[in-house]
Amino acid sequence: MNYCFCEFKVENRQIFDSLCRIFQEIKRDKDTNKWRNEEDWLAFFDEQALSTFWWPTEEEQAEWLRNWEATPVPQRWTEPSLETPWDFESMIDAFKNGEYELISCRMISSDLARIEFNPLAYPYGGTGCIQALIESFGFLIVGEDDGTGYIKFQ
Secondary structure, three states: OOOEEEEOOOOOOHHHHHHHHHHHHHHHHHHOOOOHHHHHHHHOOHHHHHHOOOOHHHHHHHHHHHHHHHHHHHOOOOOHHHOOOOHHHHHHHHHHHHHHHEEEEEEOOOEEEEEEEEEEOOOOOHHHHHHHHHHHHHOOOEEEEOOOOEEEOO
């Protein structure tokens, strides 16, 4: 069966194995619909991976919200000053609420891997959280098939 996927370069198999372990834990929680607390998820990620997420202070969050509300509605989604990295809790929440089945995290060649998923509906929530997870381990995403056909990123 052909699944949708995010495809990425793997230069370090040890780091890839760490990503696979976390993927399996996310898959387990999604399959059982029994989600652990955010604090429990933190233990699976090393400091380097966690540093890729946005951890705003209350003041930073309030400032971002003020800017969001001050930006005209048609520009909010394209305004560069409103762009932030994923925050950790939102990534986990997006996995929880995405309307797809997680299938696998696997190597497909000596230096290329995929996280595969099966959408259950359209729209299903997109690949943003999957990309955030992959990128938190330092991997470069080279393409994806999100159900609309393969798109090469490089």
